[in-house]
Structures are given as C-alpha cells and as structure tokens.
Amino acid sequence: MSDRVSVRSLKAEIANLNNSQLEQLFNYIGEMLTVSSFRANLNKDFRESRFSKGEVCPHCQSTYVVKNGNLNGKQRYLCRDCKKSFNDLTKSALSCTKLPIDAWLTYAQGMILGLSIRENAEKIGVCVKTSFYMRHKILDCIRVFMGTGFVDGVVEMDECFIPESYKGNHKKSGFVMPRPSRKRGKQVKKRGISNEQICIVTAIDRNNNIILEPICKGRVTSDALEALYKEHVDSECIICTDSHKSYIQFAKDLELDHKRIMRGRYKNGIYHINHVNSLHSNLKVWMYRFKGVATKFLSNYMAWYKWLQSFNDEKELIRTKNMLIHSVVPFVDTRICSYHGREAVFI
Numbered sequence: 001m002s003d004r005v006s007v008r009s010l011k012a013e014i015a016n017l018n019n020s021q022l023e024q025l026f027n028y029i030g031e032m033l034t035v036s037s038f039r040a041n042l043n044k045d046f047r048e049s050r051f052s053k054g055e056v057c058p059h060c061q062s063t064y065v066v067k068n069g070n071l072n073g074k075q076r077y078l079c080r081d082c083k084k085s086f087n088d089l090t091k092s093a094l095s096c097t098k099l100p101i102d103a104w105l106t107y108a109q110g111m112i113l114g115l116s117i118r119e120n121a122e123k124i125g126v127c128v129k130t131s132f133y134m135r136h137k138i139l140d141c142i143r144v145f146m147g148t149g150f151v152d153g154v155v156e157m158d159e160c161f162i163p164e165s166y167k168g169n170h171k172k173s174g175f176v177m178p179r180p181s182r183k184r185g186k187q188v189k190k191r192g193i194s195n196e197q198i199c200i201v202t203a204i205d206r207n208n209n210i211i212l213e214p215i216c217k218g219r220v221t222s223d224a225l226e227a228l229y230k231e232h233v234d235s236e237c238i239i240c241t242d243s244h245k246s247y248i249q250f251a252k253d254l255e256l257d258h259k260r261i262m263r264g265r266y267k268n269g270i271y272h273i274n275h276v277n278s279l280h281s282n283l284k285v286w287m288y289r290f291k292g293v294a295t296k297f298l299s300n301y302m303a304w305y306k307w308l309q310s311f312n313d314e315k316e317l318i319r320t321k322n323m324l325i326h327s328v329v330p331f332v333d334t335r336i337c338s339y340h341g342r343e344a345v346f347i
C-alpha cells in the first residue's frame with residue numbers, strides 16, 4: 001500500500017513541475033532505465049564481445065572447448081586440449097574479483113572522468129592499494145585491446161618527452177635509485193633532451209587513428225622509428241614531420257612520401273603538424289593530474305589516453321560500459337603477482 005501512496009504523492013509533485021523541470025526528470029528517468037538495462041545485459045555483452053568468433057580457451061587459445069556447467073551463476077567451460085577450465089572473465093581485468101560489477105562500473109566511470117586513485121577508492125569504498133590495482137588491471141587490458149594501432153593517408157608524426165620516473169619503487173623492496181631523486185613531477189635538471197626523458201612517439205592520421213608509444217630514453221633514432229612503425233603505417237601514406245633528422249632516414253628506408261615542416265614554419269603547402277601538436281599539448285594537460293607517472297606504467301597511461309581520444313563521441317554511460325567490455329575482450333594475465341618487478345615496456 002505504501003508504494004501506491006508514495007507513487008500517488010510523487011504524481012502530485014510531478015504535476016507541479018514546470019516544463020524545464022519535467023525535461024530534467026525525463027532525462028533522469030531515461031538514464032536510470034539505461035543503467036539498469038546496461039547492468040542486466042553486461043554479462044551477455046562480455047561474453048559476446050570476448051567470444052565474438054566463437055569460444056576460445058584463454059590458456060592455450062584452442063577452440064576445442066565445451067560448456068562445463070555453472071558455478072555461482074557463471075557459465076564454465078572446459079578446454080579439451082589443455083584440460084583447464086575457465087569462465088567468461090578468466091584472464092581479464094575482472095577475473096578473480098570479489099567486488100560487484102556495479103563497483104567496477106563506478107570505477108571505470110571515475111577513470112573516464114579522470115579521478116585520482118584515492119578519489120576513486122573513496123567512491124567505491126576500497127583501499128588505495130586496491131584502487132591502484134583496479135586501475136592497472138583495466139589499463140593492462142585496454143593496452144592490449146588498443147594495440148599499437150594503424151595509420152594511413154596523411155599522417156602527422158612527432159614525439160614528446162616525459163621525465164623518467166621511478167615512482168612506486170621502494171628501498172624496502174631492495175630497489176636502488178640509479179640517480180639522485182627528483183621532487184615528483186618536477187622538471188629534469190639536464191638541459192635539452194637527455195636520457196632522463198622518455199621519448200613518446202606519436203602518429204595521427206586524418207581519421208583520428210592514433211599511435212602513441214613510449215619508445216626509448218632520449219632522442220629517437222631512425223631505426224627505432226622503423227621498428228615501431230614498419231607494420232603500423234600504410235606504405236602509401238604521406239608523412240608530415242618537423243625538421244628532426246631521424247624522420248628523413250626513416251622515410252627513406254620505408255620509401256614513404258615525406259613532407260617536412262621547416263623550423264619556424266607552420267605548414268608546407270596543405271601539409272601541417274597541427275593535429276599532432278595539439279594532441280601533445282592536450283596529453284600534457286591530462287598527464288599533469290598524475291603528478292609524475294612511473295616509467296614502468298607509462299605505456300598503460302598512453303593506452304588510456306589513446307582510448308579516451310578514440311572513444312570520445314559516445315555518452316559517458318556508454319563509454320563507461322565500453323571501457324569495461326574492452327577490459328574483458330583480450331586475454332591478459334592481471335594477477336597482482338605480475339605487477340612486482342615489472343619493467344618499463346618499450347616497443
């Protein structure tokens with residue numbers, strides 16, 4: 001009865017709302033309905049995205065897989081080749097989690113909004129350490145999901161530098177600093193580009209396909225450029241770069257059409273590097289919030305930024321859902337033991 005009474009009083013209140021308030025209420029109800037249908041379908045979406053080409057064993061990639069009953073409401077499978085069993089979330093960001101899916105949705109939303117590890121921890125009621133692992137479990141999977149990428153057509157290329165950081169390495173665990181420490185997020189002392197800076201190479205084409213990879217310490221060489229881009233740029237593409245000389249040899253080796261923008265100029269005919277420059281300035285603004293990023297996790301942050309740039313036209317709710325789905329698609333070992341002793345990943 002009380003339900004009916006409260007609905008009646010709600011109706012009376014709604015009748016008093018003006019048009020703009022009604023519109024707000026309508027949007028709110030729409031959002032609530034979308035969220036509940038998201039939740040109801042999420043497990044099905046995970047399964048369909050992960051096994052879009054049929055069921056595959058996450059341990060040995062065999063397709064000789066049979067269904068093997070349910071455990072705690074989750075479908076289990078058995079691999080006939082390696083004899084191991086698995087479920088829809090084995091080797092994903094969500095494997096072995098004790099948290100409800102709602103907490104992960106809220107967490108992913110916080111990551112899209114750019115909340116800190118601590119803020120996101122408070123939001124879902126976990127400790128800072130758990131929040132850190134949640135962030136990197138998601139990012140390890142997003143990094144594999146995004147891959148290096150592929151660019152074609154007119155491609156702008158450049159590089160930017162982020163200070164090397166040993167953040168998170170503790171003396172207690174036997175770590176020895178190879179140089180005197182800096183205050184976090186502070187500029188490196190050596191002038192110019194030194195080995196204390198990590199070089200991030202970037203390529204962006206006119207369809208907003210992005211390659212964004214930490215590649216080495218200090219200046220990039222043409223060999224390193226070739227090793228990274230060889231399989232990831234179209235052989236017919238036109239590359240636009242600044243006057244940095246590594247790109248001349250690189251373009252020559254891969255026989256790419258090369259337009260150089262000379263120092264002090266903004267463009268060369270219709271060719272320019274404005275998009276890659278603005279990508280770098282936006283990246284720096286976005287990175288500022290982290291107050292320095294451990295070099296060993298830098299590739300995760302680049303994948304995160306690339307993901308945000310690549311999936312930026314959808315509504316926040318859909319982006320949140322997609323972030324979790326993309327964290328479930330690839331097979332990635334996200335056990336916490338794999339974080340200890342991690343080295344920086346350079347392509």
Ligand SMILES: [Zn+2]
Pocket residue numbers: 057058059060061062079080081082083084
């Ligand atoms: Zn197997």
